Amino acid sequence: MKKWLGFLLLLPALAYAEEFSFDVSSYEKKRYEWGGYLEGFTEYNQLASDTALYNLNFSGNDNPDAIKRFLATAELEGLYRFDSTSLNFKGHATFSDDYFGREYQTDIYELYYAANPSDQLNLEIGKRVIKWGKGYAWNPVGFIERAKDPNDPDLSREGFIIADADYIRSFAGQLKTLSIKSVILPVSDDINSDFSSESDINFAGKIYLLYRNTDIDFLFLSDGSRSGRLGLDFSRNITPNFELHGEIAYINQQTLFRISDLNQLESSEENIIQSLVGVRYLTETEITWVVEYYHNGAGQKQSQLSRFYTLASVDPADIPALFELANKARSAGYTAPNAGRDYLYLRASKRDSFNIVYLATALTSIININDQSFSLAPELVYTGFTNTESRLRMIWLYGDKNSEFGEKQNELKLEFRFRLFF
Amino acid sequence: MVKYLLLLSILLFSDVWAVDGNALLFDIDRRLQPESYEMYRKLINIEPDGDRKEFVLYTVKKGKNDVVALFLDPPSEKGRSSLRQGENMWLYIPNVGKPIRITSLQSVVGGVFNNSDLLRLDYSTEYDAEKVSEENDQLVLDLKAKNRSVSYDRLKMWVNKKTQVPAKIEAYAASGMLIKTLYYSKTKDFGNGIVRPAMLETDSPLYKGYKSVMLFDGIKPRDFNDEVFTLNYMPRVGELRK
Numbered sequence: 001m002k003k004w005l006g007f008l009l010l011l012p013a014l015a016y017a018e019e020f021s022f023d024v025s026s027y028e029k030k031r032y033e034w035g036g037y038l039e040g041f042t043e044y045n046q047l048a049s050d051t052a053l054y055n056l057n058f059s060g061n062d063n064p065d066a067i068k069r070f071l072a073t074a075e076l077e078g079l080y081r082f083d084s085t086s087l088n089f090k091g092h093a094t095f096s097d098d099y100f101g102r103e104y105q106t107d108i109y110e111l112y113y114a115a116n117p118s119d120q121l122n123l124e125i126g127k128r129v130i131k132w133g134k135g136y137a138w139n140p141v142g143f144i145e146r147a148k149d150p151n152d153p154d155l156s157r158e159g160f161i162i163a164d165a166d167y168i169r170s171f172a173g174q175l176k177t178l179s180i181k182s183v184i185l186p187v188s189d190d191i192n193s194d195f196s197s198e199s200d201i202n203f204a205g206k207i208y209l210l211y212r213n214t215d216i217d218f219l220f221l222s223d224g225s226r227s228g229r230l231g232l233d234f235s236r237n238i239t240p241n242f243e244l245h246g247e248i249a250y251i252n253q254q255t256l257f258r259i260s261d262l263n264q265l266e267s268s269e270e271n272i273i274q275s276l277v278g279v280r281y282l283t284e285t286e287i288t289w290v291v292e293y294y295h296n297g298a299g300q301k302q303s304q305l306s307r308f309y310t311l312a313s314v315d316p317a318d319i320p321a322l323f324e325l326a327n328k329a330r331s332a333g334y335t336a337p338n339a340g341r342d343y344l345y346l347r348a349s350k351r352d353s354f355n356i357v358y359l360a361t362a363l364t365s366i367i368n369i370n371d372q373s374f375s376l377a378p379e380l381v382y383t384g385f386t387n388t389e390s391r392l393r394m395i396w397l398y399g400d401k402n403s404e405f406g407e408k409q410n411e412l413k414l415e416f417r418f419r420l421f422f
Numbered sequence: 423m424v425k426y427l428l429l430l431s432i433l434l435f436s437d438v439w440a441v442d443g444n445a446l447l448f449d450i451d452r453r454l455q456p457e458s459y460e461m462y463r464k465l466i467n468i469e470p471d472g473d474r475k476e477f478v479l480y481t482v483k484k485g486k487n488d489v490v491a492l493f494l495d496p497p498s499e500k501g502r503s504s505l506r507q508g509e510n511m512w513l514y515i516p517n518v519g520k521p522i523r524i525t526s527l528q529s530v531v532g533g534v535f536n537n538s539d540l541l542r543l544d545y546s547t548e549y550d551a552e553k554v555s556e557e558n559d560q561l562v563l564d565l566k567a568k569n570r571s572v573s574y575d576r577l578k579m580w581v582n583k584k585t586q587v588p589a590k591i592e593a594y595a596a597s598g599m600l601i602k603t604l605y606y607s608k609t610k611d612f613g614n615g616i617v618r619p620a621m622l623e624t625d626s627p628l629y630k631g632y633k634s635v636m637l638f639d640g641i642k643p644r645d646f647n648d649e650v651f652t653l654n655y656m657p658r659v660g661e662l663r664k
Binding site: 210239 | 639
């Protein structure tokens with residue numbers, strides 16, 4: 001009887017112990033690991049039929065007022081460990097269905113072999129993403145990476161085939177860390193042909209210092225498939241809740257395009273500077289502000305963009321030569337994201353908004369300083385259901401005639417993204 | 423005679439008999455964990471309706487200033503690591519692909535725990551003991567942050583007199599507002615002479631009805647190279663696991 005009574009008295013304690021169980025063995029290092037996510041993405045684009053890019057993109061079509069787009073994405077990554085080496089993989093598959101048709105695409109974003117002979121040395125060979133710079137929306141010193149989308153800076157991107165070595169040393173004193181990274185990036189018709197059309201063996205490198213509590217990087221890319229470039233970036237906490245960062249890049253003889261007074265697309269080579277300065281600030285109410293100013297020395301002056309928008313607005317039936325020129329200018333980068341000279345990026349975000357844990361809200365704006373046009377994007381992100389992320393976002397574009405955001409094909413975009421992680 | 427009276431007055435009115443708060447705080451730290459160690463933690467956020475979200479972290483620490491924590495679970499957070507070198511903190515997210523600087527007050531995953539809770543250094547590294555008093559069978563330490571980079575300006579720590587491990591800690595902002603209360607419980611022998619609470623519960627008046635629980639396991643003394651606590655190493659922290 002006493003035994004049963006004792007057992008009954010122990011039940012709540014047993015239930016409690018069960019409630020908070022923790023089996024460490026299932027988290028120890030295994031021979032292989034894998035994971036990834038499945039994503040469903042849908043967007044509604046309210047088009048602006050009186051804009052230059054609408055004319056350029058939809059001329060000859062049935063002049064839609066709005067287009068919808070659906071994307072299904074699967075990203076799978078994993079690694080297999082040998083002794084002190086590993087084989088790493090990241091694959092990305094997308095199915096898209098929109099006004100222009102259906103498309104299915106698979107890419108290997110990363111596939112590389114990594115060796116760690118010591119804690120100080122890391123060697124890698126294969127397809128690998130290398131991301132450099134301290135900027136959130138833009139990275140002028142991102143010399144060997146694919147362009148970042150400032151509307152979605154955290155999206156994963158495809159790498160290039162490289163070989164790299166990373167050597168780290170730590171010290172006592174003002175200089176706490178020194179690391180040297182060297183990268184070889186070959187380009188030929190078969191390898192990394194989307195890095196450049198010019199075949200060459202390219203060298204890049206980065207020297208990192210943590211000096212007096214400031215992160216400092218010196219970076220370079222040799223003259224080869226792309227024009228040579230030098231860079232510097234830094235990041236430092238001025239106070240515990242206020243961070244300052246910056247980047248500057250000097251690019252030697254960069255090929256630039258411009259539309260001449262004679263309505264021809266001309267190219268020239270110029271030395272240019274690209275720079276960024278920004279802050280990250282956490283307020284007492286736990287709102288994180290990111291503010292960045294970006295100077296794009298390779299960007300088009302306002303007068304050039306205005307000329308392009310005028311060309312892109314012509315009726316192809318009336319003046320086909322000018323419309324053709326606008327198409328050529330598009331291929332030369334006139335419609336690339338942030339093709340202008342000077343931009344401001346503002347983002348205010350808050351976790352656990354409206355006292356709802358796992359609900360994050362954000363308001364993001366990208367402003368073309370030269371023509372005062374801008375985008376404004378409020379968003380809600382909810383991560384309360386385990387292994388899921390739901391994001392609802394609206395992007396509203398505003399600008400005068402012949403301004404960058406005023407001449408985009410859409411005036412409003414509403415999108416919903418759902419991710420299931422595994 | 424005067425000499426003896428002088429000696430007696432010194433003994434009566436000096437601090438010779440007072441508990442050295444900072445030495446006690448140092449002892450408490452060593453009872454909680456070695457100065458350099460590895461450990462696993464499970465963080466459980468419990469919502470008012472009973473719903474839970476669980477996170478598992480692998481943490482390594484060296485000396486007074488260096489600590490790095492890696493998320494192992496759930497899959498949505500897997501691979502994220504946070505590094506702290508004294509007052510400097512960085513976050514590495516695999517998709518972002520490079521470390522960014524963060525502040526100690528930011529919440530990493532939402533909920534009651536913030537970066538500083540997950541990357542806590544020794545109490546004696548971050549706080550000075552200003553006062554030690556007694557309350558029943560417990561010692562009560564009033565702690566003041568050594569600098570502004572520490573998340574909580576003041577801590578009030580109730581310590582079991584016999585085991586010399588904390589039982590309860592109240593964390594206050596500089597304004598005097600109570601930010602959160604932490605409760606240590608379930609003392610466990612982790613081996614290597616480490617006998618300490620295996621559970622830490624937290625609630626906060628800022629998150630009414632919410633509760634966070636942290637479970638500790640696999641605490642082992644271990645030495646690491648300094649290079650483990652650098653930005654370059656953040657993507658590889660998981661390789662330190664045995």
